Amino acid sequence: MKAYYQNIEFWDLITLPFYFILLYFLLTVFAKNVLLKDNKFINVYFLGLLLFYLAIGLIDFKIKLIPFFPDTKLFTAILETGRTPDNQSIGVKIGYKFLAIPIYNLSLRSIFNYFLFNVFFFQLGLIFLAGAFNRTYELKDILVQRFFLVLAALAPSIVVYSFTPLRESYFVLALGLFFYGLSRKSILNIFLVLGIVLAGILRVQLLLYFFIIIGLNYLSQLKLSRKALITLTVVLFPVVFVGLNAISKAILNIAITPKSLALFRNLQRLEYFESGVTYPEVFWSNWFDLILGFPGLFFQFLLAPFPVLIFIPFWTKIAYFADGLYLLAILFLSVLFVRYWKNYGIWFLYIGIYLAMSSFFEFHLLGAVRHRLPATLLFLGIAASSLAHYLPKYRWIFKY
Structure with missing residues (x-):
């Protein structure tokens, strides 16, 4: 039996319906506010999706469906003890500790409830990512949005990592928040800031990626001619390279x-x-x-x-x-x-x-x-x- 299933008690299953209803309600509220108006589909889709994930989790408890990844034992121990080894990265010592442990406590220290939160953060990130794509290209076609959600529901990695105490759900949430913030008219907004902060405390490589994307997005909005854009790129390249090299040394300790x-x-x-x-x-x-x-x-x-x-x-x-x-x-x-x-x-x-x-x-x-x-x-x-x-x-x- 997997390490995180060893302390399962009967009351864990009793509290599961409450968390299921709560997270279903929150998902539909976020989806209806972020996505194109499609209330009937959103209600049915997220109900079906959560039931599907719940079934996978309960089956995995009895019959192994989800692999036990090498880092899983470490993250299970961090959840259960609240302590992180000194040899771990900042993303584990700070990001995971101050995100996952409070969620685990909010879950009443039930791994099933915690996995429901994992599903919630994955889906919330996907909602914001779909919303970002809609906003970036001013889409009005409901069918594109529906296909996006259906394709996301079938992603094996999302299914697998929803049922492991790893950090992937928080990464996807950071990604969705960042791109949704990037798609908004105001340069600085709460979604962009939250995405950057989450990336900063979870995985510094993701933070470096976000900074590069912000710069490219700003350039794309200048609406320069191709000749002017090439000239600007050639002129700015040495400056950008020096800046990225300094950031890489500071946060990754690696020179480019x-x-x-x-x-x-x-x-x-x-x-x-x-x-x-x-x-x-x-x-x-x-x-x-x-x-x-x-x-x-x-x-x-x-x-x-x-x-x-x-x-x-x-x-x-x-x-x-x-x-x-x-x-x-x-x-x-x-x-x-x-x-x-x-x-x-x-x-x-x-x-x-x-x-x-x-x-x-x-x-x-x-x-x-x-x-x-x-x-x-x-x-x-x-x-x-x-x-x-x-x-x-x-x-x-x-x-x-």
């Missing part, structure tokens, strides 16, 4: 140089080398070496657990394999929409930058599946738009 990035990757992989799923060692002495090696890192991160640089029998890793197949389906739907990609340039830029940044730092094949989740979720808007475009005759399915 080929040798520093190679050393970081190679030291990290040594710690997990015995797992058999680390990326190959890299030898970057100059920028040319790094540029040659980058495509392999990029596509290995994007397509994990499928082989690009390394091979494992991925079909035996059922949860990771399912997530890989899901991503391929999302990418296929996005490729079908290729003729309209120019309309979604800034959104693809958001995705590409996340994948590029994460590729440099990822050194573990199975870790890549977990860390790729934000990019997968950003693809959902494009995939949903593709479905709404190519399947208009099926709109009757969603009529009441």
Whole structure:
């Protein structure tokens, strides 16, 4: 039996309906205020989704459905004792401690109730992300929004990580809040600030990504000509690079140089080398070496657990394999929409930058599946738009 199921008592199940009703109410309230007006669908969708997740959780208690990940024991111990080991990152010592432990106490220290909160934070982040996509492209088509939610409900990573005491639900919430704040007219707003703060206390790499996106979003709003934009980019590049290098040194303790990035990757992989799923060692002495090696890192991160640089029998890793197949389906739907990609340039830029940044730092094949989740979720808007475009005759399915 998994560590977090060992202390389950009968009263845990008695309190479950109360939390179910409370979180269902909160989800529908947020959804009706953030998303396009679609009240009937929202009511039915979130009721069905929560029942689906509740069934998975209860089945997992009796029959193992959700994998027990290596970090799960650590995070379970932190929840139950309230103490974090000194050798952990700031994201664990501060972010997880001051987010997860209060939620666990609010859950009456019941892991089932806590997992319901996990589901809630995942779905809340997705609501804000769907709302951000709607706002960015001024969408009025309800079908795009519905396909977005349905595709999100089928994401294997969200199902799996909803039932583990890890940090993924908080990451997705930070992502949704940030992009929803970014899509609003005012440059500084509560959603943007909350997203940045959450990222700052959870994972500093995500914070660095957010700062880059803010800068790009500001440039895109200047509505410069292509020539002026290229000139500005060339002029500002050295300044931006120096600034990013300083931020990287301050929050990641890594200089943005080929040798520093190679050393970081190679030291990290040594710690997990015995797992058999680390990326190959890299030898970057100059920028040319790094540029040659980058495509392999990029596509290995994007397509994990499928082989690009390394091979494992991925079909035996059922949860990771399912997530890989899901991503391929999302990418296929996005490729079908290729003729309209120019309309979604800034959104693809958001995705590409996340994948590029994460590729440099990822050194573990199975870790890549977990860390790729934000990019997968950003693809959902494009995939949903593709479905709404190519399947208009099926709109009757969603009529009441």
